[in-house]
Amino acid sequence: MVSSVLRDARRIVVKVGSSLVTNEGRGLDEAAIGEWSRQLAALVRGDGGVPREVVMVSSGAIAEGMKRLGWVARPQEIHELQAAAAVGQMGLAQMYETKLREQGMGSAQVLLTHADLADRERYLNARSTLLTLLRLGVVPVINENDTVVTDEIKFGDNDTLGALVANLVEADALVILTDQKGLYTADPRRDPAAQFVHEANAGDPALEAMAGGAGSSIGKGGMITKILAAKRAAGSGASTVIAWGREPDVLVRLVDGQALGTLLVAPTQKKQARKQWMADHLQLRGAVTVDAGAAAKLREEGKSLLPIGMTAVEGDFSRGDVIAVRDEAGSEIARGLANYAAAEARLLCRKPSSEFEKLLGYTAETEMVHRDNLVLSVA
Numbered sequence: 295m296v297s298s299v300l301r302d303a304r305r306i307v308v309k310v311g312s313s314l315v316t317n318e319g320r321g322l323d324e325a326a327i328g329e330w331s332r333q334l335a336a337l338v339r340g341d342g343g344v345p346r347e348v349v350m351v352s353s354g355a356i357a358e359g360m361k362r363l364g365w366v367a368r369p370q371e372i373h374e375l376q377a378a379a380a381v382g383q384m385g386l387a388q389m390y391e392t393k394l395r396e397q398g399m400g401s402a403q404v405l406l407t408h409a410d411l412a413d414r415e416r417y418l419n420a421r422s423t424l425l426t427l428l429r430l431g432v433v434p435v436i437n438e439n440d441t442v443v444t445d446e447i448k449f450g451d452n453d454t455l456g457a458l459v460a461n462l463v464e465a466d467a468l469v470i471l472t473d474q475k476g477l478y479t480a481d482p483r484r485d486p487a488a489q490f491v492h493e494a495n496a497g498d499p500a501l502e503a504m505a506g507g508a509g510s511s512i513g514k515g516g517m518i519t520k521i522l523a524a525k526r527a528a529g530s531g532a533s534t535v536i537a538w539g540r541e542p543d544v545l546v547r548l549v550d551g552q553a554l555g556t557l558l559v560a561p562t563q564k565k566q567a568r569k570q571w572m573a574d575h576l577q578l579r580g581a582v583t584v585d586a587g588a589a590a591k592l593r594e595e596g597k598s599l600l601p602i603g604m605t606a607v608e609g610d611f612s613r614g615d616v617i618a619v620r621d622e623a624g625s626e627i628a629r630g631l632a633n634y635a636a637a638e639a640r641l642l643c644r645k646p647s648s649e650f651e652k653l654l655g656y657t658a659e660t661e662m663v664h665r666d667n668l669v670l671s672v673a
C-alpha cells in the first residue's frame with residue numbers, strides 16, 4: 295500500500311518517545327539515535343527525492359539524567375525529576391549533535407514549554423527561530439524546558455509538544471515514533487486480541503477509547519496523548535503517522551510512500567485549516583486601507599497585499615497580528631496576518647519593495663500580507 299501523505303510532505307516534525315530513545319531505561323540508545331540521525335540527514339539532503347525540512351522533538355532527558363545520577367527508580371519528587379532532566383539534557387543534546395554532525399548535519403537545541411507557545415510574542419519568536427534554522431538546513435532538536443514547568447513533567451508528555459511544534463512551523467506531517475508498530479484497537483500489552491489500525495481520521499472520537507492509559511514506566515503519556523496530539527496537529531492541517539521507531543529505515547520508507555504504522559489523516563488541508571483558524575480565533579488588532587488597484591488584485595485575482603497599494607494604517611498592531619484590509623469606502627475586503635508592525639507599515643505605505651531597506655534598515659517580506667495568510671471577507 296502506498297500513502298501519499300508523507301511522500302508529499304515537505305516539512306515534517308518527528309517525535310521520538312522516552313520508551314524508545316532510552317531503550318527500556320538503560321540510558322540513551324546511541325545506536326538508535328545514530329540511525330534516526332542518518333535518516334534525518336537523508337531526508338534533509340533529499341536523497342532519491344526532494345529535500346525535506348525536519349524538526350526533531352526528542353524525549354529522554356529524565357531517563358539519561360537518572361542514569362548519570364545513578365538513580366534506579368524514577369523519583370516521585372517533582373524537583374528531583376526536574377534536576378534529572380537538567381542533567382540528562384546535556385547528554386541528549388550532545389548525542390544528537392555528535393550523530394548529526396557525523397552525517398554532515400548542523401543541529402540546534404531548542405527547549406520550549408507549552409506556555410511559551412501560548413504567548414503570542416514568544417510563539418512568533420520561536421516560530422521565526424525555527425523557520426530560520428530550517429532555512430539554514432540545520433535540524434532543530436526540541437525538548438520540553440523541564441526546569442521551569444511541573445505540569446508536563448508530571449504527565450511526561452512530549453506528544454503534545456510535538457503537535458504544538460507541528461502547528462508552530464505549519465508542518466505537513468507529524469511522525470510519532472514509539473515502541474509499538476502503531477495504534478491498536480486496545481493496548482497490545484494487555485489485550486493479545488487487539489487489532490492493528492492502519493488508517494483513521496485524526497480527531498475521530500472512537501480512537502480515544504482504543505488508547506488505554508500510559509504504557510511503560512519510563513515514558514508516561516501512552517497512546518492517548520498521541521491520539522490527542524494527532525487531533526491537535528490536524529488543527530493546522532498536518533496528518534500524523536504513529537510508527538515503530540526501530541522499524542528499519544522507518545523515516546526513509548515513510549517519505550518514500552510506504553504505508554508503515556498508523557496514519558491519522560487531517561480532515562482539512564493545511565491552507566484551509568490556517569484560513570479557518572484565522573477566521574475563527576483571532577482578534578483584529580488594526581486595519582490598512584488600500585487603493586482601488588490593490589482592492590481589485592485581492593478580490594479578483596487572490597493576490598498578496600503589497601505595501602505600494604496601501605494608503606492608510608490604523609491601530610497599533612505587531613508583526614503576526616491579524617489586521618483587516620479595507621477599501622477606500624471603508625468596506626472590509628479581507629483579513630490576514632501582518633508581516634510588518636503598524637509603525638513600519640506607515641512608513642511603507644505607497645512604497646515599492648526596493649525602498650524597504652532604506653526605510654526600515656532591514657529587508658523582510660515584500661508583501662504586507664501574504665496571500666497564504668489572507669482570508670477574503672464575504673461581501
Ligand SMILES: Nc1ncnc2c1ncn2[C@@H]1O[C@H](COP(=O)(O)OP(=O)(O)O)[C@@H](O)[C@H]1O
Nearest residue numbers: 311312313472478480481506509510513515516
Ligand atoms: N491502543 C493502543 N495501541 C498501541 N499502544 C497502546 C494502546 N493503548 C496503550 N498503549 C501503550 O502505549 C505505549 C506507548 O506509550 P509511551 O510508553 O508513553 O511511549 P512514548 O515514550 O513513545 O511516548 C505502548 O507501549 C502501549 O503499551
Ligand SMILES: N[C@@H](CCC(=O)OP(=O)(O)O)C(=O)O
Nearest residue numbers: 311312353354355356452513
Ligand atoms: N521531557 C522529558 C519527558 C517527556 C516524556 O517522557 O514524554 P514521552 O516521550 O511523550 O513519554 C524528558 O525528556 O525526559
